Amino acid sequence: MKDVDALIGTRPVTGGHPWRRGLAHGLLIAASIGMLYPVLWMLASSLRPEAEIFTNFSIWPASFDLRAYGEGWTALKVSFTRFFLNSAFVASAAVIGNVLACSLAAFAFARLNFRFKRVWFALMLGTLMLPYHVTLIPQYVLFLHLGWVDTFFPLIVPKFLAVDAFFIFLMVQFFRTIPRELDEAAMMDGCGPFGIYWRVILPLSKPVLATAAIFSFIWTWDDFFGPLIYLNDMTHYTVPLALRSFIDSTGRSEWGPLFAMSILSLVPVFAVFLFFQRLIIQGIAMSGLKG
Amino acid sequence: MTTVALPQTRSEPAPRRRRLNAQDGAAYLFLAPWLLGFFVLTLGPTVASLYLSFTNFDLLQAPRWAGLDNYWHMFAEDKRFRNALSVTFWYVLLAVPLELLFALAIALVLDKGLRGLTFYRALFYIPSLLGGSVAIAVLWRQIFGYDGLVNEGLSVFGIDGPSWISNPQYSLYTLVLLRVWQFGSPMVIFLAGLRQIPQELYEAAAIDGAGPIAKFFRITLPLLAPVIFFNLVLQTINSFKAFTPAFIVSGGSGGPIDSTLFYTLYLYQEAFAYFRMGYASALAWVLLSIIAIFTAASFLSSKYWVYYGDEGR
Structure with missing residues (x-):
């Protein structure tokens, strides 16, 4: 398994200026949130009342409305x-x-x-x-x-x-x-x-x-x-x-x-x-x- | 003595050879499922499809020989074919380089020995994991629809955006974006490639006074060339074969006005909407040729820009 670790394992955490590392982390976190935003928004929207879907950009599911799941499950002729x-x-x-x-x-x-x-x-x-x-x-x-x-x-x-x-x-x-x-x-x-x-x-x-x-x-x-x-x-x-x-x-x-x-x-x-x-x-x- | 000994040593391979022959039976038993699949589902259909590409065939009647008609029609007359080619080429030409660029950029940042590499890598990989699904294509339809997320966002700034997916000017770009969004999987490959570059090289370069830019262009890029090449070939072939996003986002039509008519989508329509199976087979062979030509060209060109570490040693 050693060669596998060489490919996908982690590098030793190196020094470097704390502010540069901070900047890198900030960028990466912002980028990954941006990447995952559409999926998270779809998840949050699925838990919202229908009327809110188009106006709510938040990815935080403030409401926890499972009605859409019930409706969707039986929406077609076959469940x-x-x-x-x-x-x-x-x-x-x-x-x-x-x-x-x-x-x-x-x-x-x-x-x-x-x-x-x-x-x-x-x-x-x-x-x-x-x-x-x-x-x-x-x-x-x-x-x-x-x-x-x-x-x-x-x-x-x-x-x-x-x-x-x-x-x-x-x-x-x-x-x-x-x-x-x-x-x-x-x-x-x-x-x-x-x-x-x-x-x-x-x-x-x-x-x-x-x-x-x-x-x-x-x-x-x-x-x-x-x-x-x-x-x-x-x-x-x-x-x-x-x-x-x-x-x-x-x-x-x-x-x-x-x-x-x-x-x-x-x-x-x-x-x-x-x-x-x-x-x-x-x-x-x-x-x-x-x- | 030697004459006596010789036959003995000679006779030794004999039982082994017999054992090898005995293994034939076992080996072909192990291979049987694959062999059956190879002949019945791969080789046979390949030959049949080459034959069908020279016929008119609608499933109901036996194929009728048509010579080169299908190919003639394709290259000389069929505007939708030409359009499908151009849509697909544009898609590949825009999406693949952008995807690889993002993949490389993020991989370079991740490779700096930051804490949480595994976590970030997983996050960036998720779009690749999910992106080919119908569910994500559904999401794209909503996001870039007239009353979708993007336009809601724009309306905050007082901009009245178009329906991105039903405007032929923009529809293809929404699919390019969907592809670029999935840069996680080439990124994982880049990360593995970066891991192979010996750290000593960077240390030596630093001693010689090389800055980060020089290090990137003199060490990282040349040593990563084989991996870039691998990713390029892999992603290009995959992009040529893309189907689901175009089908779902355009509702199966490749519209509006054929602006997202991917090659595979056109092939699907010819075969399973119009039942022109002969013509669709010809389309499949042209696709195979395009992929083969592209792959061959990449391999031939690779010796000019891909440096494999073991050449000079």
Whole structure:
């Protein structure tokens, strides 16, 4: 973990003039408040009576009016309970699929010798460059013929087939740092490749598995394009898609409930960030994962 | 003796090779999900989409071969395509440099060994974390709408602001701003890069009498060049692929009068609003070419301005 600390750890607090440090802190605090102001204002507005939203710039929720949340939750034909359950299901399945399928492939690339390994590895890296727009339409046609349009399958099955190859790459990098002596020791004890994968490599790879899981979750939870294309019936909507319908269905007088639901849609991603901040920052710093 | 010993040593690799072959089966079992996905969801569709790009295809009837018609129409006739390209290029050209500039500036301040680095870094990262979501796009719609937050603020000073998102003169800039607002993630990468620069260099430069400006241009910037390059390529590709903000802020239209018609949004409309799947496939291949050309150009140019520390050693 030492090289990680070198990348994202803190520098020793240096001396310097107190007034210069004070100035830097002042600037940073002002800048971060400015950055977060819109989000905080949305949060505060969601807790205000509708009439106040447009006239109140404060980010301090003086009133604590939860009416907008109640209204928003049931504003569409289908309640947000359904949308959150759908989103949670798709996101959890994507997490499981990505972690499982990518770690299996990564184990083969990092630990096993087999014919055409270099070719497959190069092809796998090649898919990283491919924008998903290229495969979009044939995939849609395929899923249409399978009768999968308007189901969750098109959003989930690709994850179980390790289509997000970036995670394979990430895991290969990590698996390679695990000493091979451990594999050999396990082999002496009678472990086959699957035993080594399951009992040696996976338990020692929790950080990279967690990173893959976290980013899979955030990306799937926020994904708008996939659900937009594949989900038609409102009972199948995920939260982002429901928010979009909400915009279309409301006039300009109903920002409160829309804000309330928007805030709720951000909560899971934000919670994941609070708990796994270090892993997220590390994932970005070390591999440029899109946050 | 040696003749006896030789076969023994020779025979040693044999079981290993056999074991390797035995591993083939296991390895392909491990690879099976990825291989299936690669052929069925990546390679197959890639080939199919290249083929479709030369056809007219509306999902209902089988694709009809059209030769280069789609590409001809795109480059010679399609004004919306040209507009989408120009909107996207402007967006990338404005947003990426500004985003990287902010990211670098804040990273430099944060790298000075201040207390609370982790805290600040987290705060600045939050917009990147949330920014791609529909929720934030919804917020942007309100903030820059006619009776939104910005205009309420302006009205305090007696200014009657326009509806920023429905005025073609300004609408794109609201999206640029949304992108620049998310400078936190390149900032995290810059911070990691700054961490790699040996402190001794600065100390040595200080002894030689270098001021902060000289230190920045002679040490920080050259040694950070690989990271700047990485961020530039990454952010540019991501910006080319941006979709959600334009879709939500413009209500799916790319309007007003196509001023926020991002390339991906145009592709989406052609495919899933007009069901011109062949044409949309051609658009996808042009997007791939643009991204490939840009990436190649960055890599080719990088040797003139990116200094990798190990070259001279």
